[in-house]
Amino acid sequence: MIKENLYSKAPQGDLYTKWEEYKKTLKKLSVEEADQYKVIIIGTGLAGASAAATMAEHGFNVHAFSFHESPRRAHSIAAQGGINAAKNYKNDGDSVMRLFYDTIKGGDFRSREDNVYRLAEISKNIIDQCVAQGVPFAREYGGLLDNRSFGGVQVSRTFYARGQTGQQLLLGAYSALSRQTEKKKVKFYPRHDMLDVVIKDGKAKGIITRNLLNGEIKAHSADIVILATGGYSNVYYLSTNAMASNVTANWRAHRKGALFANPSFTQIHPTCIPVKNDFQSKLTLMSESLRNDGRVWVPKEKNDTRKPIDIPEEERDYYLERIYPAFGNLVPRDVASRRAKEVCDEGRGIGPTGFAVYLDFKRAIKEKGEDFIREKYGNLFDMYQNITDENPYQTPMKIYPAVHYTMGGLWVDYNLMTTVTGLFSIGESNFSDHGANRLGASALMQGLADGYFVIPHTAMDYLAKEKPLQKDITEEKEFVDAIAKTEQEIEKLMSIDGEYAVDEVHRELGKVVWDNVGMARNEVGLKSALKEIPKIKDKFWKEISIPGSDKDINQELEKALRIKDFIELAELMAFDALDREESCGAHFREEYQTEENEAERNDKDYKYVAAWKYCKNGKPELFKEELKYDNVKLKTRSYK
Amino acid sequence: MNINLKIWRQKGVKEDGKLHNYRLENVDPNISFLEMLDILNINLVKEKRDPVAFDHDCREGICGSCGFMINGRPHGPQRATTVCQLHMRSFKNEDTIILEPFRAEAFPVIKDLSVNRQVFDKIISSGGYISANTGEVPEANETKIEKKYADEAFLSSACIGCGACVAACKNSSAMLFTSAKVSHLSLLPQGAKDKDARVINMVATMDEMGFGSCTNTGACSAECPKEISQENISRLNQDFIKSSLMGILKRNK
Numbered sequence: 012m013i014k015e016n017l018y019s020k021a022p023q024g025d026l027y028t029k030w031e032e033y034k035k036t037l038k039k040l041s042v043e044e045a046d047q048y049k050v051i052i053i054g055t056g057l058a059g060a061s062a063a064a065t066m067a068e069h070g071f072n073v074h075a076f077s078f079h080e081s082p083r084r085a086h087s088i089a090a091q092g093g094i095n096a097a098k099n100y101k102n103d104g105d106s107v108m109r110l111f112y113d114t115i116k117g118g119d120f121r122s123r124e125d126n127v128y129r130l131a132e133i134s135k136n137i138i139d140q141c142v143a144q145g146v147p148f149a150r151e152y153g154g155l156l157d158n159r160s161f162g163g164v165q166v167s168r169t170f171y172a173r174g175q176t177g178q179q180l181l182l183g184a185y186s187a188l189s190r191q192t193e194k195k196k197v198k199f200y201p202r203h204d205m206l207d208v209v210i211k212d213g214k215a216k217g218i219i220t221r222n223l224l225n226g227e228i229k230a231h232s233a234d235i236v237i238l239a240t241g242g243y244s245n246v247y248y249l250s251t252n253a254m255a256s257n258v259t260a261n262w263r264a265h266r267k268g269a270l271f272a273n274p275s276f277t278q279i280h281p282t283c284i285p286v287k288n289d290f291q292s293k294l295t296l297m298s299e300s301l302r303n304d305g306r307v308w309v310p311k312e313k314n315d316t317r318k319p320i321d322i323p324e325e326e327r328d329y330y331l332e333r334i335y336p337a338f339g340n341l342v343p344r345d346v347a348s349r350r351a352k353e354v355c356d357e358g359r360g361i362g363p364t365g366f367a368v369y370l371d372f373k374r375a376i377k378e379k380g381e382d383f384i385r386e387k388y389g390n391l392f393d394m395y396q397n398i399t400d401e402n403p404y405q406t407p408m409k410i411y412p413a414v415h416y417t418m419g420g421l422w423v424d425y426n427l428m429t430t431v432t433g434l435f436s437i438g439e440s441n442f443s444d445h446g447a448n449r450l451g452a453s454a455l456m457q458g459l460a461d462g463y464f465v466i467p468h469t470a471m472d473y474l475a476k477e478k479p480l481q482k483d484i485t486e487e488k489e490f491v492d493a494i495a496k497t498e499q500e501i502e503k504l505m506s507i508d509g510e511y512a513v514d515e516v517h518r519e520l521g522k523v524v525w526d527n528v529g530m531a532r533n534e535v536g537l538k539s540a541l542k543e544i545p546k547i548k549d550k551f552w553k554e555i556s557i558p559g560s561d562k563d564i565n566q567e568l569e570k571a572l573r574i575k576d577f578i579e580l581a582e583l584m585a586f587d588a589l590d591r592e593e594s595c596g597a598h599f600r601e602e603y604q605t606e607e608n609e610a611e612r613n614d615k616d617y618k619y620v621a622a623w624k625y626c627k628n629g630k631p632e633l634f635k636e637e638l639k640y641d642n643v644k645l646k647t648r649s650y651k
Numbered sequence: 652m653n654i655n656l657k658i659w660r661q662k663g664v665k666e667d668g669k670l671h672n673y674r675l676e677n678v679d680p681n682i683s684f685l686e687m688l689d690i691l692n693i694n695l696v697k698e699k700r701d702p703v704a705f706d707h708d709c710r711e712g713i714c715g716s717c718g719f720m721i722n723g724r725p726h727g728p729q730r731a732t733t734v735c736q737l738h739m740r741s742f743k744n745e746d747t748i749i750l751e752p753f754r755a756e757a758f759p760v761i762k763d764l765s766v767n768r769q770v771f772d773k774i775i776s777s778g779g780y781i782s783a784n785t786g787e788v789p790e791a792n793e794t795k796i797e798k799k800y801a802d803e804a805f806l807s808s809a810c811i812g813c814g815a816c817v818a819a820c821k822n823s824s825a826m827l828f829t830s831a832k833v834s835h836l837s838l839l840p841q842g843a844k845d846k847d848a849r850v851i852n853m854v855a856t857m858d859e860m861g862f863g864s865c866t867n868t869g870a871c872s873a874e875c876p877k878e879i880s881q882e883n884i885s886r887l888n889q890d891f892i893k894s895s896l897m898g899i900l901k902r903n904k
Contacts, residue, residue, distance in 0.1 A: 061785075064785070065785040068784045068785060079708070079716070080706070080716075080767070080768060080769060081768070081769065081771065081772050081812070082772075083714075083715065083772075083812055084708060084714045084715060084716050085714075086708070086709060086714070088709065088713050088714050088715075089709045089711050089713050089714065098791070098792075100792060136786065138791045139788050139789065139790055139791045140783070140785060140786070140788055141791075142788075142791040142794075142841070143781065143783040143788035143789065143791075143841055144780070144781050144783050144841075145780075145781045145804070145808075145835065145836050145839050145841050145842055147801050147802075147804040147805035147808055147835070147839070148801070149801070149805075150796055150797075150798045150801040150802075151798065152798050153795065154795030154796050154797050154798065154801075155792050155795060156791060156792055172805055173805065175713065175809065178713055178809070178811075179805070179808060182808060185775070186775065186779055186780035186781070187780060187783075187785075189772065189775045189776035189779060189780055190776070190780040190782065192772075192776045193776040193777060199772070201769060224761060253708040253709040253710070253714060254707060254708050254709075254710060255708050287681060288679055288681065288682065290679065290682045290686045290689070290690060291682075291686070292683070292685065292686050292689055292710065293710045295710075295711055296711075393731075394711065394712065394736070397732065397736050397738070398683075398736070398738070400681075400738075400740065463785045463786075464785070464786070467785070510697065511697075512692070512693045512696040512697060513696075514689070514693060515693065556696055556697070556699060557696075558695070558696055558699050558700060558701050558702065559701050563662075563663070563762075564663075564704055564761060564762045564765070566702065566704055567696060567702060
């Protein structure tokens with residue numbers, strides 16, 4: 012089944028100087044030369060907007076597409092807690108090496124050393140860039156930048172803007188992009204879905220889009236295509252992702268030959284507002300930064316229905332502090348999530364459903380004052396109160412894990428190019444830096460590192476070796492065929508005329524994926540998911556209903572085009588999780604755990620990236636990238 | 652609870668619209684307002700009727716996608732709250748709730764409750780940035796910024812660009828939106844660089860796009876889901892006068 016190995020194409024040499032040395036070898040284009048090239052970027056969140064702005068600054072003609080009406084609506088905007096950087100402003104012993112090591116360890120030794128070191132190195136430039144753009148990070152009274160701590164680390168390296176760091180960083184990237192729009196170096200296409208990648212002579216040379224306002228299917232050609240389309244958490248139906256976040260662009264690329272790596276590595280965030288009823292449309296995250304001051308606990312006894320205030324200290328189990336004295340409430344996300352599930356499965360969960368634990372600020376409010384807490388987390392507390400109708404200054408928050416981020420994504424080499432020549436993938440959309448578990452405040456870091464500081468160099472090098480098209484080639488056969496195929500597919504969807512709304516099928520899919528490819532997985536569950544998913548697929552293609560016309564704004568059709576791909580992805584996730592007979596990071600196979608119920612890795616057999624090739628009507632085909640650790644010692648993660 | 656909805660239905664920008672009546676029974680007061688609309692839409696789809704179009708995405712009150720008039724108020728009755736964060740417990744059993752799109756010449760209706768707010772992007776691209784090419788910037792802590800200015804800049808830049816300020820204004824002015832961005836950048840030392848051109852160009856673009864003038868009624872700030880302060884407007888006016896006096900009257904392109 013395994014045909015050949017994949018290689019990262021990372022240059023040889025010393026880890027510490029590799030990226031700087033490599034950059035010197037990359038080909039450069041002058042602004043005038045770059046002006047001969049057209050660059051397509053899909054998605055304008057942190058990665059896409061920063062890439063679009065920077066490539067336009069270098070002289071490229073950027074065509075940026077988004078399904079949103081404006082780049083400022085991208086889901087990066089909702090990131091709350093912060094962005095990591097190895098600035099060591101706090102003099103607490105932080106360094107690039109330490110950020111590198113924390114990220115590799117946090118990812119449970121399933122990420123690529125070269126990429127992670129580069130990320131840690133670039134982290135410092137990101138903060139400089141954002142400050143220069145006017146991002147209003149939190150500051151100390153002396154006027155210097157402030158930092159806070161996040162899970163899985165013992166230094167304070169997270170830069171933040173209250174609980175709205177993602178918003179401020181995205182607005183920074185959006186303003187840099189807007190500056191280039193004004194200079195006519197970026198053309199923005201609002202409300203466009205990308206429905207296919209067009210490959211000509213073995214290289215990505217364009218895309219097919221649907222204009223969401225009038226249904227027009229159109230081809231666009233370019234010298235290079237960059238996907239910055241985010242993650243696929245919405246395969247679970249309920250997640251903290253925005254409603255329209257989807258896998259479609261990536262999945263269409265996958266169907267055209269881009270390998271999909273580690274699809275089952277999905278992150279369950281420990282602190283989200285619990286599900287309350289069947290109508291719930293999405294879940295809301297409460298930033299991990301809250302664990303700096305909040306203490307997680309459940310009652311010691313099962314089925315304790317007393318109010319939290321009536322439960323005396325000695326009858327509470329602060330289980331994270333108990334099990335992990337060194338990291339306490341700040342253990343990594345996968346660990347905190349699994350422990351929450353465990354205490355709830357034991358019957359010690361709280362709230363009406365029993366699937367929740369307390370996050371308690373009583374001690375912090377007493378020691379530091381309510382004003383201090385309000386200053387730090389005010390907007391989060393307000394949001395919590397708004398949703399739950401409970402005041403977290405007075406009673407502990409109820410939280411439960413929820414799907415939040417996907418470490419898996421399109422396989423990319425060191426240059427961030429997928430297995431399709433000329434097709435690149437950046438930010439959450441690729442698989443590259445977080446291994447089997449992402450540390451908090453690292454998603455913003457990666458999105459901006461890829462967009463501002465990596466892709467402009469590697470894409471320029473690629474383009475410098477390519478002859479510019481300098482004309483529209485959308486009349487050519489590959490484009491015409493791709494349009495026809497897309498139109499046929501839409502026609503087929505519109506003709507189904509069944510009884511179910513698309514959301515109903517999506518909800519069904521989400522339940523199967525959550526139950527079987529969620530926080531804990533096992534062989535029986537995964538095999539049953541592989542039986543259930545084809546039934547859902549069948550139901551989708553026979554029984555959904557899409558009213559209205561496809562030549563008009565049609566939000567049901569938009570959803571159907573996305574769910575169709577989520578169903579196929581769900582199957583691949585189950586294959587991947589079944590294949591990986593070990594536990595690592597967020598991928599917890601119940602069969603493989605230590606006596607203390609921690610993930611048990613199997614480095615002998617699974618120290619690889621699983622990259623899957625799409626095969627029509629058949630089992631996906633596995634390719635492996637062996638991971639090498641020359642600079643860190645592989646060991647079992649311990650946060651005790 | 653049971654509720655009666657009157658919803659503006661309009662097929663497209665060029666067509667006429669009108670209010671349609673819908674009734675929903677046994678609505679759980681703990682669901683969000685948009686989840687209530689989801690239920691209505693699923694019912695409509697099952698009856699093979701066209702569901703109500705509305706913009707929404709993050710459902711966390713931060714992306715700025717959602718927003719329409721509820722009983723004549725942008726984002727509805729609750730202070731400092733976007734539609735997506737509004738819950739049915741804000742309404743009573745048997746209430747009649749009227750839903751209409753934001754009304755402003757600069758925001759044409761796309762369909763039903765969805766409007767086109769792309770003009771906001773045009774205002775930003777005419778000056779809502781600091782010119783700082785990637786990689787050509789100083790070390791972050793080289794410039795100290797007094798906490799009070801950093802905090803103030805943050806409050807201005809917390810605007811989500813939803814357009815409620817325009818919808819709330821009797822003149823459909825975009826002054827609060829524009830001034831929040833001008834303030835955010837001019838409060839920071841980094842923003843000094845493009846300061847004069849920024850305010851002149853952004854105000855000119857705002858006027859070009861068909862927004863009305865500001866008469867300081869304060870409705871914008873009162874209805875803003877992020878409580879963006881009217882003080883931003885005073886700051887913009889001061890900056891505008893200063894920059895104009897300095898002789899930079901011509902658009903600096």
